[in-house]
Amino acid sequence: MPRRDDLKTILLLGSGPIVIGQACEFDYSGTQACKGLREDGYRVVLVNSNPATIMTDPETADRTYIEPLTWQVIEKVIEIERPDALLPTLGGQTALNLAMDLDRHGVLQRYGVEMIGAKADAIRRAEDREAFKTTMDSIGLETCCGKTVKSLAEAREVLREVGLPAVIRPSFTLGGSGSGVAFNREEFDQKVARGLDLSPVGEVLVEESILGWKEYEMEVMRDADDNAVIICSIENFDPCGIHTGDSITVAPAMTLTDKQYQRMRDASFAVIRAIGVETGGSNIQFAVHPTNGRMIVIEMNPRVSRSSALASKATGFPIAKIAAKLAVGWRLHELPNDITKKTKACFEPSIDYCVVKIPRFAFEKFPEADSRLSTQMKSVGETMAIGRTFKEAFQKALRGLEVGSFGFGCDGKDLWGTPAEPSIDDIRARVATPDPDRVWYLRYAVKAGMTIDEIHELTAIDRWFLDQLVQIVETESLLRTCGSLGATEDSLL
Structure with missing residues (x-):
């Protein structure tokens, strides 16, 4: 069925x-959305409070309002422009x-005004933690053991059931704002109070910890x-407990068996249908226990997400x-598929290369911030690279991070082999602590002779990824023994 002719003007909300x-x-x-809708002949009205964007350029939308993003202001825009529909799934959580x-x-x-893409009920089922949990239970998918609360007293009651460490997740927040892992009662009280304050609806989910589990995301489209x-x-790359925006991520998934992937794929379709996202894209996050394979659904974003941009560029x-x-x-x-020009969008993309995203941090600009990574996002940017492996x-x-390094080593820019070379105790401590510099200490751990199993015990990073890092370090050692490019074996070039 072609596009709807009963819609003439569509209101788009920026982030x-x-x-x-x-x-x-x-x-x-x-x-992308503005251009796509105008291609089809729709009149696009855009509201965004940030003038320093591409979407607010005069040629992107038919009418652009640079105004505060409050419902009162949007009501005035609706009164003036009289749009037929509102598309809310492309401007993030805002x-x-x-x-x-x-x-x-x-x-x-x-x-x-009709809400298209995702109805209010679907958004509520996905964003309200208790409603999401109930919906997942109804389709036989497991979620973390926990409960939604609206006060600190209720949270303490739930803590008796889930125990410490406990994860706190506020409803309807962005980038994990207000979320965290509490390891003691004092931390728990602080994080719950902050989460209740930051949640627009004044509720948080208190749930069991899944620290150390493997984390995956699926980008799903439905018509x-x-x-x-x-x-x-x-x-x-990093296990659960670190916000996906702060973790190194890899596409496609590398350590899933075909059976696990198909199970996750089927679960993703069941989730998007049960939540009720009628059309468009959604991002669904899963956790898998590294030894017994138990799979749980962490959450779902009923909208185009941060990971959607990565998936778009990757595929x-x-x-x-x-x-x-x-x-x-x-x-x-x-x-039509814009890449092949022959196939249609109903064909699932298949890629024969690997895409890696690494977050970029700027803690030097925030000297009072805690640099330890957790469930609240702290990175300010990211790099993405494509390779055959x-x-x-x-x-x-x-x-590409532009931190003065030419890669994982062999550039003479790190501390290894210098008077400041870290001790094995320092290496163990830094590897066990997730922070922006941990990736470099993984190299030091390999150089210091730590085994893959030892590093895995400290980090919970999958052994396959650690083996890849070991291979990079081993290749570095081989290159160092060659002395010159002319003496290098062909297999290393």
């Missing part, structure tokens, strides 16, 4: 200022929360005929553009 957890990925997505405010205050009903495809699987599949077109009635089998992409991504 607002660039902050930690919500950066230019949503400018990228919003710009746009979703704003759409929910508009729905809650009856603005959309008052002016006859109005209930056709669904997986665009990309993404694996976190060449323009997720935001396709999501916008699906929202106005197109089906996956009707939309994980090792190639990993080396390229490290070099």
Whole structure:
């Protein structure tokens, strides 16, 4: 079925200022969506509070408002422009929360504006922690043991059931804001109080800890005929306990067996259908126990997410553009693949290369911030690299960080072999602590003779990834023995 002709003007909400957890990925997505909708002849009205974006350029939308992103301001825009529909799934968490405010205050009903892409009920089921847990239970998928609370007293009651360490996750927040892992009662009280304060609806989920589990993400697209495809699987190099935005991530997933992947794929389709995201893209996060394979659903973003931008660039599949077109009635089998020019969007992308994303931190600008990584996002940017192998992409991504390193070593720019070389005790302590410098101490650990099993015990990083790092260090050692390029074996070039 082609696009809907009953819609003439579509209102798009931007993501607002660039902050930690919500950066230019949503400018990228919003710009794609504006162009895609205008291609189809729709009049696009854009509201964003940040003028320093591509989406607010005059030629991107038909009408652009640079105004505060509050429901009162959006109501005034709706009164002036009289849009037929609101598309809230392309402006990050800010746009979703704003759409929910508009729905809650009856603005959309008052002016006859239809919410497309994801309805208010679907957003509520995905973002409200208790509703999400109930929905997952109804389709037989496991979530972390826990409960949603609205006060510190209730949280302490739940703590008796889940024990310490406990994870605190506020509802309707961005980039893990207010979330964290509490290892003692004092930390627990502090994090719950902060989470309740930051949650727009004043509730947090207190749940069991899954620290050390393997974390995966699936990017899913669905159309109005209930056709669904997986665009990309993404694996976190770091285990659960570190926000996915602060973790090194790899696409496609490297350590899943085919059986595990198919199980996760089926679960992803079940989740997007149960939550009720009618059209467009969603990001679903899973955790897998490293030894017994137990799989749980962590959460779902019923919108184009930060990972969607990575998946788009990794596969060449323009997720935001396709999501916008699906929202106005197109089906996956009707939309052409922009890369092949021959196949349709209903074909799941298949890639024969590896993509690695490494986060960039700037703690030198925030001297009072805690540099230890946790469930709240702290990175300010990221690099992405493509290679035929994980090792190639990993080396390229490290070099792209612009921190003065040419890769994982062998550039004479680290501390190894200098008077400042770290001791084995220092290495063990730094490897066990997730922070921006841990990746370099993984190299020192290999150089110091630590085994893969020893490093795995300290970090919970999958042994496959650690073996890849060992191979890089071993190749470095071989290159050092060659002395010159002419003396280097052909197999190393």
